[in-house]
Amino acid sequence: MVLDPQRWLELRRFRGLYESGAMSLREIAKETGLNRRTVTKYLVGEAPVAPPKRTAEGRQRRVVDEVAPLIDAMLRTEILLKASVIHERLAAEYGVAINYQRVKIYLQEARPRIAEALGISPGELAGLHRRFEVVPGAQAQVDWGDEGKILAHVGIPKVYSFHMTLSYSRDPFCCFTTSQDLASFFDCHRQAFVHFGGVPMTIVYDRTKTVVRRHVAPGEAVPLYPEAVAFAGHYDFDIDVLAAYRPTGKGRVERQVLIVRDHVLAGRAFSSIEEMNAAFSAWVPLRRAKVHGTHGEIIGQRAVRDHAALRPLPRTPYVVAQRHLRHVGKDCLVAFDANLYSVPARRVRPRQLVEIRATKSQISLHSTVPDAGGTTLLAIHPRAVGRGARVVDERHWDGLPKGDNRRVTTGDVLPLPRHERPLGAEAGPLQALLNRAAAANVEVGRRPLSVYDELTGTRPFTTNRTTKESS
Known part of the structure; x- marks a missing residue:
């Protein structure tokens, strides 16, 4: 074994102690962490008078050294990027065939070095919980993830991730949205059911406001949101609401939120929601090819049994709509969710109450009293993204005076x-x-x-x- 200069100088400090009999070779080896043969070679044998010089030609180049700059660049983007994620991306994106253990060993040295350079001290929090298992098709778990300002550079202030995990196989589904409202929440459910090809018997939720109408004391019946009950009845599944402060009751989906964040989002830049959804879809086959650490089977093979036990989808989808009452302004605009939508001036009056029915992509405005033909629909608009938008149909303002058509006469007027x-x-x-x-x-x-x-x-x-x- 050839010592590097620093270890050689450290070992030389023990020569006087060994020659004086104050320390034995075994004690020196234990103190320095070196092999006893190495200590004997440098302290008893003919040791060099100067520290050895390691030349680039004499150093054996490791396979991991070729991809070290790539790994370092990934760590600078996300210091907590896992070894399995880096190994996966090296193979999928760069075609590098390297042993996983070599990547893992390299990270033990590289992560502290880069973290120190970035001024970051990564930490990890672990908890304990009781594990449970279910039969195929019996249960799915749902949760939200807050992905923050990942699309702020394109004008989208906040992005959320919706997750549904089949509890038996851990088969994942995820989609990204800009809102957590009722319509978006259950529209994500419909996408998940299509992704899995069926509906589980039970879905587990925490006490989210899109499912639970209000919080109650422990032991009391939880009042559910009427639209959530109607949606569950249409798709024939049961709603299971966890007790307060029990996140481990849906640990499978809680874990998936972190896995998707690490494997799909970490260290990458996106320019749209569609691009983020496409990234998840491209990652799903890689996830299904993995052997799960808990049930010990390939996720994709176990998911086949899970999907076969799901209940069939109904023929017609259930469209969830939020219903609200709002006043019409003097400018024939109705405010909803920090945006303004127009209604026909000839069919409304100022301060009139109208009903808003909002889905994920559409806003329809209805009169509270049917007209002579028995219809209540006043207008339909695409739902605005963000806040502060005005969605106006110019035909709704026909007949209203404008501010740019005033006339001032100083001479003779036209004959009456x-x-x-x-x-x-x-x-x-x-x-x-x-x-x-x-x-x-x-x-x-x-x-x-x-x-x-x-x-x-x-x-x-x-x-x-x-x-x-x-x-």
């Missing part, structure tokens, strides 16, 4: 119809004043100033006028 003309004796002086051109032709009586002086009392009446009034 004959029955509205104020000109002439029959028009009268008051009506003539309503028209500027006519007002210019009105004769104004002229009086001497003495008349106004006598009325205001500023000058005494003349003798002639006083005599005339007294007579």
Whole structure:
């Protein structure tokens, strides 16, 4: 064994202790962590007087050294990237055939080094829970994942991941969305049922507000959201709500959230929701080819039995719609979910109550009272993405005055119809004043100033006028 210079210098410090008899070779080997033969070679035999020099030509190159820059780049993107994920991506994306253990051993050295360079100290939290097993097709577990601002650079402020896992096989489903509302939640269910090819007998939820209408004390019956009950009845599955603060009751899907985050999202950049969904679909075959550490079978083979036991899908899908009452504004716009939608001006009035029925992709507005034909539908719009948008059909504003069509006249106006003309004796002086051109032709009586002086009392009446009034 050839020591590197640092270990050689460390071992040389024990030569004096060995020659004086203060320490034995066994004690020195235990202290330095070296093999006893190596210690004997350098302390008893003819040891070199200078530390050995390791040349690049004499050093045996490892296979992992060729892909070390790739591994380091992955770790700089996500320091907690797992060895299995790196090994998987090296084979799938770069065509590198390397032993998994070599990658794992290299990470033991590379991860602390890169973490120190980035100023990160990775940690891991472990917990304990009781394990349980189910029969094929009996149960699925559902959970949300918050993926944060992964698409903020394209104007999408928040992205969420919906997860459903079949409990028997651990076969996964995931899709990404920009909202956690009722319509999006159950639309993700429909996608999961199509992905699995059927419906499980029971689905396990935590106390999410799209399933549980309100929280109650322990031991009391949990009130469910009416649309959730209707959806479960249509697809023929039972709703199982966990007790409060029991996340391990759906540990299979909790674990899947982390697996998808590590294997699909970590260290990658995306530009759309569709691109994220495509990345998950491309990863599913790799996941199904794995041997699961708990049940010891290939996930895909066990999933075949799981899928065969699922209940069939109904012929028609159930479209979940949120229903809300909102007032119509003076601008014929209705506010919902921080966005504005237009309604026909000729069919509504200000402050009128209308009903909003919102699905994941569509907003329909209905009157609370049917018209003469028995219909209530006022307008249909595509659902806006984000907040602060205005979705307007310009035809809804037909007949409303605009702010850009005001006119100011300073000269003669156009002649009015004959029955509205104020000109002439029959028009009268008051009506003539309503028209500027006519007002210019009105004769104004002229009086001497003495008349106004006598009325205001500023000058005494003349003798002639006083005599005339007294007579």
